[in-house]
Amino acid sequence: MKAILLAGGKGTRLRPLTIHTPKPIVPIFDRPFLHYQLDLLKQVPEIDEAILSLNYQPRRIEELFGDGGDSGLGIKYVVEPSPLGTAGAIRYAGESLRESVVVFNGDVLTQLDLGAVIRLHRERQAKATIVLTPVDNPAAYGLVETDALGNVLRFLEKPNPDEITSNTINAGIYVLEPDTFDRIPKDRPWSIERSFFPSLIERGETFVAYVDRGYWIDIGTPEKYMQVHRDVMDGRYTVPAFAGHAASAWVSPEARVEEGAAIEGPCFVDAGAIVKAGARIGAYAVIGRQCHIEEHAVVEQAIVWANTRISQEAVVRGSIVGRHCHIGRSTLVDCGAVLGDKSVLTDFSRS
Numbered sequence: 646m647k648a649i650l651l652a653g654g655k656g657t658r659l660r661p662l663t664i665h666t667p668k669p670i671v672p673i674f675d676r677p678f679l680h681y682q683l684d685l686l687k688q689v690p691e692i693d694e695a696i697l698s699l700n701y702q703p704r705r706i707e708e709l710f711g712d713g714g715d716s717g718l719g720i721k722y723v724v725e726p727s728p729l730g731t732a733g734a735i736r737y738a739g740e741s742l743r744e745s746v747v748v749f750n751g752d753v754l755t756q757l758d759l760g761a762v763i764r765l766h767r768e769r770q771a772k773a774t775i776v777l778t779p780v781d782n783p784a785a786y787g788l789v790e791t792d793a794l795g796n797v798l799r800f801l802e803k804p805n806p807d808e809i810t811s812n813t814i815n816a817g818i819y820v821l822e823p824d825t826f827d828r829i830p831k832d833r834p835w836s837i838e839r840s841f842f843p844s845l846i847e848r849g850e851t852f853v854a855y856v857d858r859g860y861w862i863d864i865g866t867p868e869k870y871m872q873v874h875r876d877v878m879d880g881r882y883t884v885p886a887f888a889g890h891a892a893s894a895w896v897s898p899e900a901r902v903e904e905g906a907a908i909e910g911p912c913f914v915d916a917g918a919i920v921k922a923g924a925r926i927g928a929y930a931v932i933g934r935q936c937h938i939e940e941h942a943v944v945e946q947a948i949v950w951a952n953t954r955i956s957q958e959a960v961v962r963g964s965i966v967g968r969h970c971h972i973g974r975s976t977l978v979d980c981g982a983v984l985g986d987k988s989v990l991t992d993f994s995r996s
């Protein structure tokens with residue numbers, strides 16, 4: 646069985662972080678995001694290949710994952726000539742498939758029992774099975790209504806406030822039958838959410854929902870990107886870097902924390918980072934590889950990507966700082982700032 650990972654979006658809501666790093670490979674702690682999705686696929690032994698559907702900066706992604714090595718899950722890359730939309734991308738990537746295929750939006754993280762979703766799809770002999778998750782505000786997602794038997798009655802992408810009739814939304818994970826793909830146009834962008842799913846309902850085809858109440862998040866905005874790190878540190882979701890360390894300070898044995906530096910949990914300090922005397926790594930700080938946190942600097946509730954320098958007495962709080970940045974001394978980076986790679990803030994800057 647194959648899986649298609651839709652990883653071709655531009656990641657506009659995560660700009661400027663996604664200018665040099667496409668969204669599917671933004672780091673979650675010490676690993677590019679797609680690793681976590683590949684781990685989930687590996688839990689289903691029947692899935693032997695992940696087809697990465699790419700468009701934006703495909704090389705960057707190919708270089709990272711290669712052919713999947715000896716992990717038991719092969720990796721193939723399909724690069725669209727131009728963005729074909731979510732359905733167009735699935736058709737393009739799945740052209741030669743003849744058996745049921747698993748599809749993932751390339752930005753969702755979950756602890757789903759994927760095997761159970763595949764079993765439901767087969768039991769119901771569905772044309773499509775969609776995973777739903779409950780959220781407080783469905784406005785930013787695809788709203789899905791079902792009947793008591795789990796049949797999808799309505800799919801409404803990005804509903805207006807007055808159109809919100811349920812709290813279950815499309816989690817961005819499907820099992821699909823490729824014999825439906827020929828109805829997706831080949832020559833123009835086509836949306837699975839706005840066109841393909843509504844058409845299944847119109848035709849009265851078997852389109853079923855699997856409601857999952859476990860952890861789920863779409864990492865596609867700075868707020869959600871920060872939240873997933875907090876959730877892991879709070880123990881709401883487990884990733885290898887933090888397994889067994891929730892709510893504590895995790896400092897790589899290859900990081901150097903000088904005497905007189907304060908490390909407050911929960912936080913994460915990656916290999917090669919240097920934390921100088923008097924500096925403070927506060928709660929919910931994530932410090933990337935080879936970062937330098939200089940004397941009396943403070944980083945809290947903030948994510949700092951690799952190779953960045955936070956100079957003396959600077960404060961970085963509630964913000965995200967890209968790679969290879971230079972935050973000058975006594976600078977304040979606060980209030981949800983998002984700084985792209987190679988940003989340079991002069992000493993004493995204020996945000």
Ligand code: GDD
Nearest residue numbers: 651652653654698728729730734750751752786787815863
């Ligand atoms: N290959 C390819 N080509 N991939 C694409 C394209 C394209 O033209 N457009 C989007 N994608 C990929 C994105 O990279 C992302 O992984 C996924 O498709 C979904 O796109 P987003 O831009 O992240 O959509 P969204 O978050 O606003 O909404 C979608 O996800 C929600 C769940 O997180 C929808 O599927 C909603 O219905 C859903 O609730």
Ligand code: MG
Nearest residue numbers: 750752863865
């Ligand atoms: Mg998304």
